[in-house]
Amino acid sequence: MKLQSKIPEGPLAEKWSKYRSTVPLVNPANKRHLEVIIVGSGLAGASAAASLAELGYKVKVFCFQDSPRRAHSIAAQGGINAAKNYQNDGDSVYRLFYDTIKGGDYRAREGNVHRLAEVSGNIIDQCVAQGVPFAREYGGLLSNRSFGGTQVQRTFYAAGQTGQQLLLGAYSALQRQVGAGSVKMYSRHEMLDVVMIDGKARGIIARDLVSGKLERHFGHAVLLASGGYGNVFFLSTNAMGSNVSAAWKAHKKGAYFGNPCFTQIHPTCIPVSGDHQSKLTLMSESLRNDGRIWVPKKIEDAEAIRKGKKKASDIAEDDRDYYLERRYPAFGNLVPRDVASRAAKERCDAGFGVNATGEAVFLDFAYNMREKYGRTEATKHGIENPSEAKLKELGKAVVKEKYGNLFDMYKQITGVDPYEEPMQIYPAVHYTMGGLWVDYELMTTIPGLYALGEANFSDHGANRLGASALMQGLADGYFVIPYTIGSYLSKEISTKAIDTAHPAFEEAEARVKDTIDKFFSIKGSKSVDHFHKKLGKIMWEKCGMARNANGLKEAIQEIRKLREEFWSDLRVPGTANEFNPELDKAGRVADFLELGELMCLDALTRNESCGGHFREEYQTDEGEALRDDDNFAFVSCWEMKNVGEWDLHKEELVYENIKIAQRSYK
Amino acid sequence: MNLTLKVWRQKNANDKGKFVNYQVKDVSEDMSFLEMFDVLNEELISRGEEPIAFDHDCREGICGMCSMYIDGHPHGPLQGVTTCQLHMRSFKDGDTITVEPWRAKAFPVIKDLTVDRTSFDKIIAAGGYISVNTGNAQDANSLPVSKEDADASFAAAACIGCGACVAACVNSSAMLFVSAKVSQLALLPQGQPEREERVQGMVNAMDEAGFGNCTNTGACAFECPKGISLENIALMNRDFLKAGLLGKK
Numbered sequence: 059m060k061l062q063s064k065i066p067e068g069p070l071a072e073k074w075s076k077y078r079s080t081v082p083l084v085n086p087a088n089k090r091h092l093e094v095i096i097v098g099s100g101l102a103g104a105s106a107a108a109s110l111a112e113l114g115y116k117v118k119v120f121c122f123q124d125s126p127r128r129a130h131s132i133a134a135q136g137g138i139n140a141a142k143n144y145q146n147d148g149d150s151v152y153r154l155f156y157d158t159i160k161g162g163d164y165r166a167r168e169g170n171v172h173r174l175a176e177v178s179g180n181i182i183d184q185c186v187a188q189g190v191p192f193a194r195e196y197g198g199l200l201s202n203r204s205f206g207g208t209q210v211q212r213t214f215y216a217a218g219q220t221g222q223q224l225l226l227g228a229y230s231a232l233q234r235q236v237g238a239g240s241v242k243m244y245s246r247h248e249m250l251d252v253v254m255i256d257g258k259a260r261g262i263i264a265r266d267l268v269s270g271k272l273e274r275h276f277g278h279a280v281l282l283a284s285g286g287y288g289n290v291f292f293l294s295t296n297a298m299g300s301n302v303s304a305a306w307k308a309h310k311k312g313a314y315f316g317n318p319c320f321t322q323i324h325p326t327c328i329p330v331s332g333d334h335q336s337k338l339t340l341m342s343e344s345l346r347n348d349g350r351i352w353v354p355k356k357i358e359d360a361e362a363i364r365k366g367k368k369k370a371s372d373i374a375e376d377d378r379d380y381y382l383e384r385r386y387p388a389f390g391n392l393v394p395r396d397v398a399s400r401a402a403k404e405r406c407d408a409g410f411g412v413n414a415t416g417e418a419v420f421l422d423f424a425y426n427m428r429e430k431y432g433r434t435e436a437t438k439h440g441i442e443n444p445s446e447a448k449l450k451e452l453g454k455a456v457v458k459e460k461y462g463n464l465f466d467m468y469k470q471i472t473g474v475d476p477y478e479e480p481m482q483i484y485p486a487v488h489y490t491m492g493g494l495w496v497d498y499e500l501m502t503t504i505p506g507l508y509a510l511g512e513a514n515f516s517d518h519g520a521n522r523l524g525a526s527a528l529m530q531g532l533a534d535g536y537f538v539i540p541y542t543i544g545s546y547l548s549k550e551i552s553t554k555a556i557d558t559a560h561p562a563f564e565e566a567e568a569r570v571k572d573t574i575d576k577f578f579s580i581k582g583s584k585s586v587d588h589f590h591k592k593l594g595k596i597m598w599e600k601c602g603m604a605r606n607a608n609g610l611k612e613a614i615q616e617i618r619k620l621r622e623e624f625w626s627d628l629r630v631p632g633t634a635n636e637f638n639p640e641l642d643k644a645g646r647v648a649d650f651l652e653l654g655e656l657m658c659l660d661a662l663t664r665n666e667s668c669g670g671h672f673r674e675e676y677q678t679d680e681g682e683a684l685r686d687d688d689n690f691a692f693v694s695c696w697e698m699k700n701v702g703e704w705d706l707h708k709e710e711l712v713y714e715n716i717k718i719a720q721r722s723y724k
Numbered sequence: 725m726n727l728t729l730k731v732w733r734q735k736n737a738n739d740k741g742k743f744v745n746y747q748v749k750d751v752s753e754d755m756s757f758l759e760m761f762d763v764l765n766e767e768l769i770s771r772g773e774e775p776i777a778f779d780h781d782c783r784e785g786i787c788g789m790c791s792m793y794i795d796g797h798p799h800g801p802l803q804g805v806t807t808c809q810l811h812m813r814s815f816k817d818g819d820t821i822t823v824e825p826w827r828a829k830a831f832p833v834i835k836d837l838t839v840d841r842t843s844f845d846k847i848i849a850a851g852g853y854i855s856v857n858t859g860n861a862q863d864a865n866s867l868p869v870s871k872e873d874a875d876a877s878f879a880a881a882a883c884i885g886c887g888a889c890v891a892a893c894v895n896s897s898a899m900l901f902v903s904a905k906v907s908q909l910a911l912l913p914q915g916q917p918e919r920e921e922r923v924q925g926m927v928n929a930m931d932e933a934g935f936g937n938c939t940n941t942g943a944c945a946f947e948c949p950k951g952i953s954l955e956n957i958a959l960m961n962r963d964f965l966k967a968g969l970l971g972k973k
Contacts, residue, residue, distance in 0.1 A: 109858040124779060125845050127885055128787040144865060180861070187861035189854045189909050191878035198868025216878055222786055223881060230853035237849035245842065268834055297781040331754040336762055337783045467785065470809050471756075536858045585769045587762070631774050636736065637835045639777055640769070 061314075061695060061709045064497040065169035070715045071151075074173040077498075078541050082548035089114035092547050093555060095262055095277030097249045097304045099126030101221075101228055101528060102511025103283030105535025108231035111240035113540055115547075118275060119232065120244045120264055122299055122642070127229045130285060130297040131531060134221025135342035135464065136205060137213035138528040140178035145202050149210040151175045156716060158526060161207040161394050162491070162519020163669035163685060164718045165317070165693070167711065169498060170516045177537040178529050182214055184536055188227040192216050204347055205524035207394035207723070213525045218342050218464045224528055228535070247273070248642060249304045250570045252280060252311045252507060255562045259308075259507035263566050265574075267642060270635040272567050274558035278550045279506045279543060282308060283535070286490035286512040288321065290650045290657065291602070292594025294487035295327060295340040301646035302653050305494050305513050313502035314695040314707065316495035316515030318653065319661035322522055322670050323603050324488030325351075325398035328471055328481075329418040338486040339471055341421070342464055343524040346391045348430070348457065349421040349481070351398070353410040355379045360410045370412070370420055370480045381405055389723040396521040396670045396683070397723060399485035403603050404681060406484070413482050422480035427453035485603060489527060491518040491670065492660075495695045495709070499542035500534060503695075506546060510534040515693065520669025574634050577644045582627030586643040589624045593617065593647070593654055601658050606674040610662040614655055618702060621651045652701055659696075663706060666690045687718055725751050725817035729764065731776055732824045734833050741833065743822075753813035757800065758783060758790065760812060778837040783808040785949065788884030791891070792837055793824040798888035798947050806886065806949045826887050828896035830934040841887050843933035844901060851925030852905040854914050873911050880907040882950045889944035889952070895936030900944040902930050903960035904952045910963060920967035927964055 066073040084092065092115050096107050099121040111117045121129060141154040154175040159166055182200070186192065192214050193201040202211040216223040235241040246267040253261040253274070261276040287302035288294035309315045326341045354360045355377050362368035381401055383390045393401075402419050405411070412418050432449030435456060441448065454477055458465070468476050494502050494509035496516055501508050511531040518526060600613035624647070632638040667676040667683035668690070676684045692708040699705060726749045734741030748764050755763075758780050765775035781789040790807040794800035800810045815821065823837065831839040869877075881904070889900035906923050909915030915922070938957060945954045 105858075112857045123781060123787075123789060124841055125885065127845070127848075128781055128789050130782060130787070132788075133782045133784055133786050142864070179864075180859075182864045183861035184856070184858060186864040186867065187854065187856040187914055189877075189912050189914050191874050191881050191908065191912070192864075193878075194869055194871050194874040196871050198870050198874075199865050216881075219786065219882065222884075223878070226881065230848060231856075231858075233845060233849040234853040234855065236845070237851075243845070245845070268840075295784075297787060298783060299781050332752055334752060334755050334759045334763060336756070336759050339784045466804070467809070470785075470805055471811065473811070473813060540858065583770075585766055587766060629769060631769055631772070637777060637838065640775060 059503060059707070061495070061503070061707055062497060063167065063709055064499055065167065066498065070168060070172050073169050074176055081541055081545050084544050084548050084551060086114050088551040090116065092116065092278045092550065093118070093276060094279050094281060094543070095275055096120070096281045096283060097262065098129065098283035098285060098513070099229070099232065100129035100131035100283060100285060100511060101225055101531030102513070102535045103129070103281070104225065104228035104232045105532050106281055106283060106510055106539045107241055108228060108235050109536050109540045110543070111235035117235070117241045118244065118277065119241055120247045120249055120262070122248045122267060123245060125245055126232060126243060127226065129225060130300050131225045131528070132222045133297065134528055135218040135340065136344040137203065137215035137220045137525040138181065138224060139205065139212050139523070139525045140182045140214060140529065141175055141212060142179050142182060144200060145211045147210045149212050153210065154178060154212065157208050158517070158523060159519065159716050160721060161523040162521050163683065163721055164519065164687070164691070164713070165668055165711065166517055166519030168713060168715055173538065174517050174530060174533050177533045180537055181529060181532045185224055185227050188231060190216065190223045190227040192223070203344055204392060206343055206346065206392045206398065207389070207523045215344065218344065218461060221528060224532065228532070249307065250645065251307050251566045252504070253562050253566045254311055254504070255556060255560065258505045260556055261558065261563065263563070263570050268637050270633070270638065272570060274563040274567060276556050276558055278547060278553060279508065281508045281510060281539065282494065282513050283510040284513050286493065287650070287653060288487045288490050290593065290654050291487040291597045292590050293330065293335060293338050293598070295324060295338050298337060301649070303646050303649045305509065306649040306653060308494060308502060308504065308507055309698055311504060313504045313507060314495040314697050315492070315656065316693050316695050317492040317520070317660065318657045318696065319601065319664060319671050320491035320520050320669065321487060322395055322489040322491060323399045323485045324395055325402055325485050326421060326483045327486035327488070328468065329413055329415065329484040339467065340486070340488060341468060341481060341483055343395070345421060345461060345464065348426040348460070349391065349423050350380055350425055351382050351391055351402070351419055351421055352378045352380045353405045353412060353419050357409050360412060363412045364414060364416060370422065379410070386723045393723045394521055394523060399603055400672060402485055418482040418484045420480040421483045423457060423476065424480065427457050431456035489522055491515065491520060491522055495693065499545055500539055501546065508539065508543070510539060520671055573645070574641065577628065577630045577641060578634065580626065580628045582629050584627050585629060586640060586647050589620060589628065590647045590650065592620055593651060596620070597654055597657070601661055604672050604674050605661045607662060610658045613658045617651065617655045617658065624648065624651055655702060656696060656704060659704065660694050664690055664694065685720070691718070725753070725812070725815070727751055727815065727818070728820040730820060730822040731837070733776065733836055736835055737832050751812050753811065755812045756783065756808055757792070757794070757810040757812065758808050776837065777835040780808055785809040786884060788886035791826050791839065791886055791888070793826060793891055795822050798826065798891040799949050804949060804951060806884070826891035828890045828935070830896065830898070831887060831890065843935070844885050844887065844898070846933060847898070847902055847926050847929045848905065850929035851918070851922040854909060855918060867913055869912060877908050877911040880904045880911070880952065880956055883952050884950055886949065888947050888949060890935065892943040892947035893936065894941060894943070895939060897938045897944070898930050898935040899938040899957050899960070900948060900952055902926050903956035906960045906963060907956040910959060919963060920970060923960060923963040924967050
């Protein structure tokens with residue numbers, strides 16, 4: 059199949075407006091007869107559901123949680139980018155576009171990213187109109203802060219709970235449509251297959267997780283807004299239930315998977331504390347506005363700290379290595395995530411790590427608390443020659459206002475007070491840039507099947523910038539899909555709703571049931587988590603922050619072996635006809651065991667380093683990622699032939715507006 | 725540390741349910757409460773017993789899905805944290821810990837510690853929004869909101885919809901949850917046009933769902949993991965009364 063990205067012709071800045079003005083429309087009377095299924099109720103799913111229902115489409119929304127408001131978008135902390143230039147600091151649509159392409163290490167599509175930057179301002183307007191309580195200045199106008207990989211302040215936020223507030227805004231809009239009868243909500247439901255009729259997506263098979271009953275649902279189009287697949291690593295900042303299954307079922311039905319190896323490892327997470335660990339907690343990137351990252355300069359100091367003989371405060375200023383400020387003076391602590399993560403790993407691998415495991419660095423607020431905020435407050439209040447203690451007291455109040463909830467969360471988890479001692483942090487899996495391949499209209503290679511938000515691959519290239527995930531999720535749902543879906547549905551107005559007694563539904567349901575029966579028939583000795591943890595360890599060690607050809611080849615063999623063990627020694631308690639969380643997990647881990655192999659294969663095939671994909675064989679003398687634009691300026695699009703067997707297709711990336719260059723943050 | 729857990733087991737909504745005791749050994753103080761349940765469940769599975777069903781997802785205190793009633797308190801003995809953020813350093817060796825589901829008529833038990841909270845979604849669908857279709861919005865900065873109002877609105881909007889307020893209340897009242905949403909929107913200029921209809925719609929939906937009345941014990945705010953204030957209830961009562969006097973229905 060030839061991949062058609064369907065990027066509109068014409069100058070970059072006019073593509074989207076021209077597309078919008080010429081895309082076929084569906085008249086309101088016809089919309090009422092067109093049914094749309096949406097899987098996932100996070101920012102992308104909820105905003106799409108609300109917007110499509112407002113337009114008049116009949117919408118069904120599915121989520122595995124007990125309420126659409128629980129979707130993992132809720133946990134996003136730091137903020138959402140928009141090119142409003144409210145700060146008068148030189149921001150523009152073009153600059154947001156440029157930063158995003160560069161941040162993604164030149165592996166994203168120009169057309170998509172420019173559209174994202176264009177609608178970013180509308181998102182903020184929409185959210186404010188919905189009553190999202192963004193942070194404001196005393197004059198009543200919106201406040202901004204900086205995020206990694208940018209030199210302007212374009213991030214809008216609501217304390218450290220921006221994702222929560224945006225999601226609750228979208229959820230409210232969704233519930234308004236539920237109340238109006240235009241959306242039917244199916245919570246505690248999991249999509250287990252896509253139903254295809256005559257080569258088009260025409261519905262899904264879902265399982266009611268409470269009763270265990272399998273259900274058939276028809277849709278003229280199916281939208282997957284089911285999030286990312288970071289949980290393939292077992293330990294990640296994702297929610298426990300986040301999974302790849304909806305996207306993977308689509309992949310198995312013929313949807314190509316784009317750039318599966320592009321994983322974002324977030325530099326500032328709370329380090330692992332023991333084997334019992336079930337997930338990792340992020341400390342927002344916004345903390346890097348005011349926290350300075352360092353390790354000791356002397357290896358003996360690092361050893362003393364690891365043994366508990368010294369504390370951070372015992373290390374003199376001159377003996378601290380602020381390695382990000384040292385290596386990247388232009389961006390300092392606000393380099394993009396991939397760069398910051400690798401730099402932390404480099405220091406820890408060299409023996410400078412600062413917790414018992416040696417896998418942690420300091421994120422220290424003392425300096426800015428005292429010198430930046432303390433002094434400003436002292437000047438403001440006319441306090442002359444303030445003591446160190448006074449400066450700290452004044453600064454602490456400001457830091458508390460800005461990051462209070464994050465500091466409390468850190469203390470709750472670690473038992474250490476970050477106002478007194480610096481935080482300890484380490485990189486962890488956070489986001490997946492890869493996902494289902496989609497064209498400009500967000501349609502996958504299956505006609506009628508769309509992917510939105512983190513579930514698609516499209517906008518972040520090889521590395522996502524902070525505060526861009528929320529922007530993309532809402533852009534896709536509020537401002538892209540309502541237009542692009544018309545291009546497809548305008549041709550479907552005479553398609554009558556298909557009876558779910560159709561053989562395609564019957565077959566799909568039978569296959570789902572077979573898989574469920576198979577889980578119970580194994581009657582092995584190991585739990586789902588046993589296999590999930592093993593998979594996670596393979597992925598983290600061999601397909602994590604640094605990869606090499608040998609490790610990846612080994613990983614593929616190990617995953618295949620683990621998959622065999624899973625299908626011969628798994629134990630799932632209970633039955634299929636009841637509320638059975640272990641069964642839900644088994645289905646998800648079965649899919650992760652297939653996806654993990656593809657991620658390694660993709661990483662092995664991409665003989666270059668770019669963004670979050672760091673192949674040890676391909677680096678500069680200074681240890682930076684070394685891209686190979688002559689051979690790898692493409693999107694890897696994988697077509698599944700069989701389990702463990704894929705064909706690679708390439709979508710060449712064309713840069714007409716940006717001069718592709720070695721990324722530098724120095 | 726070694727602990728005894730007294731856990732509510734209930735096969736499904738129709739089962740009567742009962743407490744079952746479990747011994748858990750070598751619990752690390754760095755574990756979260758839910759990680760201790762993970763370890764116990766792994767053991768139950770290996771013994772061929774049914775694991776304990778409980779709701780959880782983000783495990784960082786924001787999704788609102790976790791919901792254990794621990795030693796007589798929703799989300800356990802600490803203030804200001806959810807069950808997933810409760811760590812075992814809050815307990816000591818030899819403790820017996822009682823764990824129950826949220827108990828309220830409007831939150832029927834699904835299984836063990838898992839309850840059905842869709843009644844909350846219904847309340848939001850009955851008015852917990854501002855009616856603004858996508859694309860209708862004006863420039864975000866064209867509507868200044870004083871920092872004080874924005875902060876107060878945010879404080880109310882921090883509600884995670886977990887239902888601890890209902891579980892804590894002797895009457896199983898949902899007033900704190902409902903009032904948090906009412907306040908969030910009533911404190912903003914955008915929320916004014918539908919202010920009366922909103923409070924009436926939401927209060928009616930709350931009553932229909934079978935939540936009890938408020939008798940001002942304050943247990944809800946005391947147990948709320950997000951510090952949602954009782955002042956929200958006062959605001960809601962005022963607005964509800966006003967809407968009635970204005971003859972809205």
